[in-house]
Amino acid sequence: ADGLNTRAVAAGKEYFGTGTDNHELTDMAYVTALSNTADFGQITVGNSMKWDTIEPSRGTFSYTNGDVIASLAAKNGQKLRCHTLVWYNQLPNWVSNGGFDNVTLISIMKNHITNEVTHYKGKCFHWDVVNEALNEDGTYRTNVFYNTIGPAYIPIAFATAAAADPGAKLYYNDYNIESAGAKSTGAQNIVKSIKAYGAKIDGVGFQSHFIVGSTPSQSAQTSNLNAFVALGVEVAITELDIRTTTPATTSAVTQQAKDYASTVGACKAVSKCVGITIWDFTDKYSWIPSTFSGQGAALPWDENLVKKAEVYNAILNAWGTA
Numbered sequence: 001a002d003g004l005n006t007r008a009v010a011a012g013k014e015y016f017g018t019g020t021d022n023h024e025l026t027d028m029a030y031v032t033a034l035s036n037t038a039d040f041g042q043i044t045v046g047n048s049m050k051w052d053t054i055e056p057s058r059g060t061f062s063y064t065n066g067d068v069i070a071s072l073a074a075k076n077g078q079k080l081r082c083h084t085l086v087w088y089n090q091l092p093n094w095v096s097n098g099g100f101d102n103v104t105l106i107s108i109m110k111n112h113i114t115n116e117v118t119h120y121k122g123k124c125f126h127w128d129v130v131n132e133a134l135n136e137d138g139t140y141r142t143n144v145f146y147n148t149i150g151p152a153y154i155p156i157a158f159a160t161a162a163a164a165d166p167g168a169k170l171y172y173n174d175y176n177i178e179s180a181g182a183k184s185t186g187a188q189n190i191v192k193s194i195k196a197y198g199a200k201i202d203g204v205g206f207q208s209h210f211i212v213g214s215t216p217s218q219s220a221q222t223s224n225l226n227a228f229v230a231l232g233v234e235v236a237i238t239e240l241d242i243r244t245t246t247p248a249t250t251s252a253v254t255q256q257a258k259d260y261a262s263t264v265g266a267c268k269a270v271s272k273c274v275g276i277t278i279w280d281f282t283d284k285y286s287w288i289p290s291t292f293s294g295q296g297a298a299l300p301w302d303e304n305l306v307k308k309a310e311v312y313n314a315i316l317n318a319w320g321t322a
């Protein structure tokens, strides 16, 4: 059947997919749409593989919610992007305020990664190993890992993940790196430093949380993706959504359709861009309204799980014919 994923695959990509979260899975109409592989060949675990869910207290691992989404993806025959191992946010207090020394925190981080990646070994085709390690000016963000371990926490995390599941593709994932600039350069430097350390990095994820009418141009996105590919990694659009003031005007929706097409066009143009994930597919479950007051309507399906024809068709057409 025709759909967003069918068209992406026809264009030579591995998938078109969506983020999801456990509390949405009691909504049967939602699950039916999520499980339609014509639209979604891939699922990203939106929350339940983060540190606060997985290891809420030291050495206690809780995989129940993550397993639910991994099983659903397997049942549907969808690829699974696993998200995320090392991030300053959704990190339990016992880690962020534990006052651990360098040696101890390295051991805690390695133990967390090894336990989680081993649990999901063979199930995650991508792992977002490190998430959002950069400030807007491209310098390292201060967080407990950076402050305690220094920048080496990043390559150590990648090497640990690679040892636990050699078959998973390992990604660095961040936002505001979708066009050239200091932060994109910082992300390129992370790729180089992981490789210089002798660790494996397979890909870079471009979150792409955009705003209607001010997304980077298709050519700016294309050339930026190519700058990463030149370093020897693949690339993926990992959390795409394009928000606007709500309620969305008809002209905003028209612009949004063009903006979605720009990102699809950029990924299509870069053979090493392996796929696109939207950050949930329906406005019903988008993270945006609770974070940006008065903003939303960011996704191709509305709050009633109805496709926005103009936006949906723009994505289809940007991929090309099936």
Ligand code: G3I
Binding pocket: 021, 046, 047, 089, 090, 131, 207, 239, 287
């Ligand atoms: O689990 C509780 C639930 O028990 C409670 O009923 C509910 C009430 O609001 O809150 C639930 O927790 C929320 C959780 O999402 C699940 O819905 C948290 O408060 C909320 O903070 C959390 O937000 C998530 C956010 O990351 C946290 O930083 C969003 O869902 C998730 O979409 C968002 O995703 C991030 C990516 O991981 C990284 N890139 C940016 C992106 C957007 O912020």
